[in-house]
Amino acid sequence: MSSELPLVLRDLPDVCEGDASEGIAELEVLMDALGYRFERVALLRVALTVGSWANENREAGWPSNACLEFFGDAVLDLVAADALWRRFPTLDEGPLTRLRASLVSERSLSRVARELDLGRWLHVGRGDEQRGARDRDGTLADALEAVLGAVFLDARARGEDPTLAAAQVFERRFGQRVRTLTPDDGLDPKSRLQQLMQAERKLTPVYVTVGDPPPPEDPHWRARVELRPPEGEVEILGEGEGRSLRAAERSAAQVALERADAT
Numbered sequence: 438m439s440s441e442l443p444l445v446l447r448d449l450p451d452v453c454e455g456d457a458s459e460g461i462a463e464l465e466v467l468m469d470a471l472g473y474r475f476e477r478v479a480l481l482r483v484a485l486t487v488g489s490w491a492n493e494n495r496e497a498g499w500p501s502n503a504c505l506e507f508f509g510d511a512v513l514d515l516v517a518a519d520a521l522w523r524r525f526p527t528l529d530e531g532p533l534t535r536l537r538a539s540l541v542s543e544r545s546l547s548r549v550a551r552e553l554d555l556g557r558w559l560h561v562g563r564g565d566e567q568r569g570a571r572d573r574d575g576t577l578a579d580a581l582e583a584v585l586g587a588v589f590l591d592a593r594a595r596g597e598d599p600t601l602a603a604a605q606v607f608e609r610r611f612g613q614r615v616r617t618l619t620p621d622d623g624l625d626p627k628s629r630l631q632q633l634m635q636a637e638r639k640l641t642p643v644y645v646t647v648g649d650p651p652p653p654e655d656p657h658w659r660a661r662v663e664l665r666p667p668e669g670e671v672e673i674l675g676e677g678e679g680r681s682l683r684a685a686e687r688s689a690a691q692v693a694l695e696r697a698d699a700t
Contacts, residue, residue: 442480442594443504449479450498463558470553472609473588473602476595480505484583485555487576489562499560502583509586513541515600516585516607520615532620539623540611546578549610555580626690630662630674633697640664642674642693644686660685662693 452461461478468474468481475481488501517537525533539545550556556571559580570576585603592602621629627642634642647659661676675696677688 442477442590445500445504446480446483446590449483449500452478452482467553467555467558471584471588471606473592473606475587475591477591480587480591481584484509484587485558485560485580487559487561487565487570487580489565489570490560493562502580505583505586505590506579507586508589509582509584512585512589512600512603513582513607516604517541517611519604520607520611521618524615524618525620528620532623535623536618536620537623540614540618543574543578545614546581547574550577550581553581553610555584626687626694630690630693630697633694634664634674638664638666640666642690644689646682646685647676656680658682658685660689662686662689 452464464475464478464481483500484502484505486499486502488503491499491501514537517540518533521528521533521536521540525536528536551572555577559571559576561570561576565571565576585606588606589599589603593599624632627644630642634640642662643665645661645663647661651657657678658681659676659678660682662674664672664674666672675689675692675694677685677690677692679685679688
């Protein structure tokens with residue numbers, strides 16, 4: 438495997454010049470939180486550069502983090518799979534795949550990114566800034582993947598084991614979550630609720646939309662989940678909200694599961 442950086446990541450600007458005003462000193466705070474010291478700090482700077490900023494500041498010479506996000510997604514899958522296999526050495530590939538999907542989901546990644554305060558260092562375009570992209574789940578998740586990709590490439594370029602470097606960052610930020618996982622984690626709340634209700638009540642939950650469909654400009658859905666026994670009254674298990682009907686149904690299922698756990 439060549440240690441040479443991809444063409445788009447060669448000859449990057451000096452991180453201490455121009456619009457990269459945070460400089461190495463402030464980025465060291467982020468490196469401390471990651472537990473990894475970049476030799477090529479410019480790679481970390483690229484990982485923090487959202488496409489909207491790169492488009493608005495082409496003369497600055499910084500590419501967007503899209504290339505690192507693409508690469509970091511693969512790195513994340515690898516180190517997550519390895520960590521899960523170590524955690525559950527006898528588990529089949531089906532449950533392992535489900536657990537990995539949960540671990541590397543946008544929701545999971547954005548939570549870790551917020552713990553890092555990653556949005557603080559992001560370079561976003563003016564329009565995106567006004568729309569709150571700095572704290573958007575997708576933006577944060579993409580940036581975290583890009584950072585992991587940057588760790589891999591920086592370690593490889595300096596002659597170190599890149600997979601080990603990425604795995605150490607993963608362990609620092611995701612390790613506690615991995616250690617507390619159970620084989621049933623990662624199941625969609627609707628799937629978990631259906632399994633529970635069929636096992637305990639021999640019934641399949643039914644999801645009902647609450648109220649009228651919301652307007653496209655403000656998609657705020659409400660849903661509830663019910664049990665409908667052949668004889669007797671309908672039993673409401675939970676209600677939820679979300680920006681899509683599917684999200685609202687998942688929220689309702691999660692409420693129902695929490696109520697079931699509390700009884």
